[in-house]
Amino acid sequence: MILTKPLKIIHISTVHHPLDTRILYKQCFSLANEGYEVHLIVQSHQDLQNINLPDNLYIWKLNVPKNRFYRVIFTVWEAYKIAKKIDGDIYHLHDPEILTISTLLKKNNGQVVFDVHEDYETSIKQKKYLSKPLRLLLAKIYKRIEKILTKSCHLVLAEKYYKEKFPKSKTVLNYPIVNDNEKIRTNKQKKERSNWLIYTGNVTEARGALYHAKIPKYLNSRVGVYFVGYCSETIAKKIYERSEIGIEINGVGHYVPRDEMDKIYNNNNWLAGVAIFPWTEHYYKKELTKFFEYMLHEIPIICSNFKVWKDFVESYNCGIAVDPEDDQDQKAAIEYLMNNPEEAKQMGVNGRKAVLEELNWENEFEKLKELYSNILNES
Incomplete structure (x- = not known):
């Protein structure tokens, strides 16, 4: 399915490495190579110095946070200000902490997609540096907050079984690129x-x-x-x-x-x-x-x-x-x-x-484009 042009897509991650394969090489590169205007907002990193970007792909570098608390509060807000300045048609979010600005992005006349990379609830449960009771409590709290914040988002899943938690969603699986x-x-x-x-x-x-x-x-x-x-x-x-x-x-x-x-x-x-x-x-x-x-x-x-x-x-x-x-x-x-x-x-x-x-990114990319097209038609 061909998307209606011009289309400005903004991908945001405050956690993932800027060269993350799913975000940069699969999603952003693929969209930019088809002529869409793509912006990626990520933490600044030395690995970005030697990368060759396709036309129409722009990277915005966030300040590296001092710690996790600083990242969740100030880095997320910095990402929001940049995204608002760019003014996109679709905001594609890749971390749970960015869900806190999803409502603000929608008010900026954009549609919001949340990309579920992980089962974050069970991920919290296996963090050994936290005591078991605290892990279970935080996982339960996260589950409730996630349910509330994702109600107004279009959901993309990187894994099939996440459908159990998010039945109204689109799977865009993490299959490899076959050039x-x-x-x-x-x-x-x-x-x-x-x-x-x-x-x-x-x-x-x-x-x-x-x-x-x-x-x-x-x-x-x-x-x-x-x-x-x-x-x-x-x-x-x-x-x-x-x-x-x-x-x-x-x-x-x-x-x-x-x-x-x-x-x-x-x-x-x-x-x-x-x-x-x-x-x-x-x-x-x-x-x-x-x-x-x-x-x-x-x-x-x-x-x-x-x-x-x-x-x-x-x-x-x-x-x-x-x-x-x-x-x-x-x-x-x-x-x-x-x-x-x-x-x-x-x-x-x-x-x-x-x-x-069968199990390749090229097939999955068609599903992502179809999702974007449907979102824009609905809006």
Whole structure:
């Protein structure tokens, strides 16, 4: 569906990294490349210095807040003042704290879209730096506030199961970008499948960092694990304590840009992509973004055997689901891929085919444009 031009779209985030893949590369780049005027309001960051922007995409830099309290109060207000000055047709918000200005933006004759990146209620429940009673109380309070503030917004969901909380919404899933170069690329040009596993995304305990760290040890260093993504020095230290050999981490203390991550995917014929997470209420229903990226790059998946994850990899025959609490089950899955290279290769081929034909950003982008068009027609 073609949007009516001219259209001015303002994306706002006071929390996400300015090079966030979903916000910048998928949504803003795609819209700007089609000729729409796109403005992105984000925190200032040195990573913005070397980025090449398409025509019609403008980035407005917010002052870096001193702390979380300052961000929620002053940075959000700064973002509002910039957005009001630009005067957009659609304001696309990416963080819950910005919902506090949604009513003001609507009064500025714009339509407001809230992009639900996470299940924030369950995210609060797993913040270990808070006591459990406080976590539960804050999650309950957030749920009520979210329900009130999102009533006047159009909702976009990055994950299917969020429909349970927001039935009147549009899913625009976080599938990978498949450009022309990706369509013609083939892993047949790569050398033999290596004995390295790859993990991409933020490296945290809730995302299985310490489970992945044990792998080289129980496989007698026959495989290694390569982490790519932001990793705090505290977590990095814990990882290395569990396995001194067979571990590499790219991202300790810093964000790994999208183009660098894509090169890493392509520079090795990885044995598998791992996502062996401990059970948490926050993750067990999600179809992780890394699944689709592994699939695009013809990498078999080894993941926890949560029902949604197990059903997913089995439906596309693109990986193996394992018990996250059973080292021997994980070991058996990894050894199976090592000992059956042709079957491992076929899993990769199956996954890539699914992404090229179905699970890609280009299809999801059409849904986003349709939503914008419907919003403008209604207004």
